[in-house]
Amino acid sequence: MIEEIEEYLRDFEGELAQVLTRDDLNRVKGKYAGRKSRIPLFLERLKTLPLEERRVVGRRLNEVKVLIEERLREKEAELSRKERKREFVDLSLPGRRHPLGAFHPLRLVMDEIVAIFRSLGFRVEEGPEVETEFYNFEALNIPADHPARDAQDSFYLGGGFLLRTHTSPAQIRVMKKLTPPFRVIVPGRCYRRDAFDATHSPVFHQVEGLVVAPGISMGDLKGTIEVFARRLFGEKRKVRFRPSYFPFTEPSAEVDISCGICQGVGCRSCGGQGWLEIMGAGLVHPQVFRNVGYDPEKIQGFAFGMGVERIAMLKFGIPDIRWFFENDVAFLSAFKGLG
Amino acid sequence: MRVSYRMLKRFLPELSLRPEEVAEVFLNQGFVVEEVLSARDLFCYPLLAGTLVEAHHEGLLTRCTVKLGEHTFQVLVHPSGVPETGSRVLVGFEDHTPLFLPVRGERAREVFDFLLPLPPFLEEGDDVYEALIGDDVVFEVEVTANRGDCLSVLGLARELAAHCDIPLVLPRMHCAEKPIHHGFRLENEAPHLCPLYTGRYVTAITVQPSPFWIAKELILMGMRPINNVVDITNLVMLEMGQPLHAFDAARIRGNLVRVREAEEGERLVTLDGEERILRKGMLLIADADRPIALAGVMGGRDTEVGPKTREIFLEAAFFDRVSVRRTARALGMRTEASARFERGVDPLGVMQAASRALALLEEMGGEVASGWLVSGQPPFTAWEISVPWELVVQRLSCEVPQKEGIRILERLGFQVAQEGATLRVRVPSWRPDVREPIDVVEEVGRVYGYGKILSSFPSFPFDPGNVPREESLENRIRAHLVHRGLYEVVTLSLVEGEGVNMLGLEGEECVTVLNPLSQEHAVLRPSLFFSLFEVVRTNARRGRRSRGFFEVGKVFFRKEGNFREEKHLGIILWNVPQPALWKEDPLDLLTLKGLLEEIEELAGAGYGAVCPGRVFPVFEEDGAFVVSSPEEGAEPLGWGGKVLPDFLRRHDVEGEVYYLEIRLEDLVVWGQDRPTRDFAPPAFPAVSRDISVVVDASTPWAFVASLVAEEAKRSCMALEEFVLFDVFSGDPLPPGKKGFAFRLVFRAPDRTLEDEEVGRWVQKLKESLKQTGRVVLREEMILSHE
């Protein structure tokens, strides 16, 4: 019987060497180690042997049984190792993902401006792009045949309508709609009869601001704009107010920020000026208040208006306004991950 | 407006600011200095004193020989422009070529109008820069529309006087008059357009080149010297801001100067040689027979002062701003004169300017006839403004000392009377823009310095603010589309009319600009399609690749005679082959519909019915859809489709293009007031069963889905939802058939469902599907190889 057992072990070793897959292994396992293997038969026969022989054969049978189990475990571990090797992941491959798009830089800047003013307690309103001549000009104290209209050559639609040349007519609409005190900004699209070149576009965007409350002063305007400009451009930037003229504000001011590159000293990027113009502003002209039925003795306000394209050009260092409207993917993808 | 530092100094002898400081003051007081030029940028270089040694008449011209040390230069000059032989004349050089009109960039020419005489104290060969120009600096100053008074050296000098607190000195304005008889008469037939017209007669005029100082100042200020008479009128205009005009008196017919409105079609050849056809109502100056000048814009050529002029009629007038502006615009002319009249000249400065010119003419040997020819009155009534000082301090947010404020106003020409804490301010005639107390506040603030304004922050009752639903929804949709791989774009809302036609929209519904600048930007877009397609085209042309673009923007049309603007969302998907490691989702009409559903879900809206329908003819006939609003009779919520391959080929766009447009405003309304759902998690378990059916390939899923929904409702089944998870066709299904596999999920709110009960429901559903005769259960289907 000992011979049979040794042969059993040899057969096992031979078949185990052939094992390549887990299926093979299971088959070999079933044949040599399970309930259906010959091991139980050997054990059965063992009982019939004389005591002396039984001890010798029994010990060997036990050794073989343990050996088989050990060899099977080894084989299984070897197979597992092999399988793990097949599952190797090349982490240097690009991830499986969706490509991302990007927001448009003009919308990014507009969103940012809106967010800053909203945090300062401003409401957001909208106005129509097709506007009446009256709201666009007369109500804002810009009479017909006034040289102030030169800078605002308009696209006319007939019947007293035009495409608004600035967001300022929204001041009139807001004042008619709301009751003071209020703080409002109006982002929107405007149109001027300008040829399309590096610094002009017939279609452009502005953000208008209007604060109306008793006792509003130039200091309130300056303080508000300073907070805004530093939030948008950075804490280090300085803000400068200088006199200007708009028919619908008095006193009127242009607002400059110090150049981000030279901090006001003057360099090539700011044309040696050290300062960059960002918006027009001023206290609301008493005539504008009268035009909407407010009493300028009792109520004051300030207004400001900024060109979104200009601010985006300054913020992102874009030299040509037309780039915004071409929407070349190579340009747009530079704004991935912003906003 | 150009002004030179030395001219300013002529008006401000005590000016001690350096040129760069002057530029700073201008900027701080509201005048942007666009450019600061050195005199050397305006004259050619070098500039030397030569001697006119010989002058020979050759036909109509004079051949002059100018000596400069060892060199001599020959030049042809108009006889009237030749000074006395032996006098010093100016010789400039540009690239070694002698120039006798020494303006930078001037080309060499065959014949010069004149040689510029130099003061006799110069020696031949002297450097004229050193002797007469120095290192003068020219400021190019931008003057705002309200400050006509600052289109003059006087006005700008006054600004500096206010800043520096120094006196302003006016140039000499006095001349000796002679009792000369001339017989000229004035007739003003349009006093409403010309409230004041004055004329002076000067004789014994010798037309010749201006003295060097006048020529120099004109060149510095950007004008060309022409002859002494014209130069004087120009110089005085620059000095005082009042345009003047000198007529050759001998050419005025009938010794009559008439101010009148033009008749329709009257003609006048202006100084620039153009024949102008006048329209009725344009203001002109005429003599007894014909127009001789376009009032306030340009003189006529026939009465121009020329070499033979001996006597002149000098006009100084106040013309209506609007009239001058309209005439100049209608004729497409903008002159130094019209620019000044448009903004308004100083009504009390009209005769002052004429006096200044007369003083200069007399200096050149002219004899001035005594007495003014005057029609009308200076249109000026003085007014006073009461300004409580407190108002200045409050509005400016800075403690301007009252004394300082008064000083500033007085230096600007205001007369100030103090009544306790209130100022009574009398406004000078050249400041019609100052009408109200707040205007006075600005004047003080401007000069005192906006830099001294103390910043504050407006404090008033808390405002809860607003975040309009449409704004937040728009932002969420934009963010979603960006995360889905699309690029947001911003495009011009003015498009080409041709683009509108290609969409087959009725032309009359579109909004057309009456005065477009170019045909490319002539129509307000009625859809975002053109703009987005143009973006694809631009990128295709440049070899760029992208999955697509979107824009939120307004579209425009006319409806029942009214303008309407609507906010739309346009999405363009572009399926263009490109190498990619990971396969992207397929792109087809269902991708487009998927985006629509995502957006509807973001809006909290229900799903609109998507039905076949072609809105734009650029879509494929059977590859387009309309999204109807769930509201009865409402306009569609949107539309989309696959763009015709033919159309793409015509525009050189490779790949496939899908387009979707959604009317955002309706979407917002649609998703409003959505009822809050019951958020309690279900208490009892769900039971799910799968059904697989086979139908004709042409049967839509909606057919099966509605049958299931109806039967579930009719039989009160606790059907929570059912989800389509497979659509299959081909082997082993016979051709022309397809299969749907869907999962039914049952759940009762109040108990655990019994298997048997669910089994009955499923059986019932299967029966009702079978009853239609169009649906076969997958398990009952006899398949070819079974």
Ligand SMILES: [Zn+2]
């Ligand atoms: Zn800089």
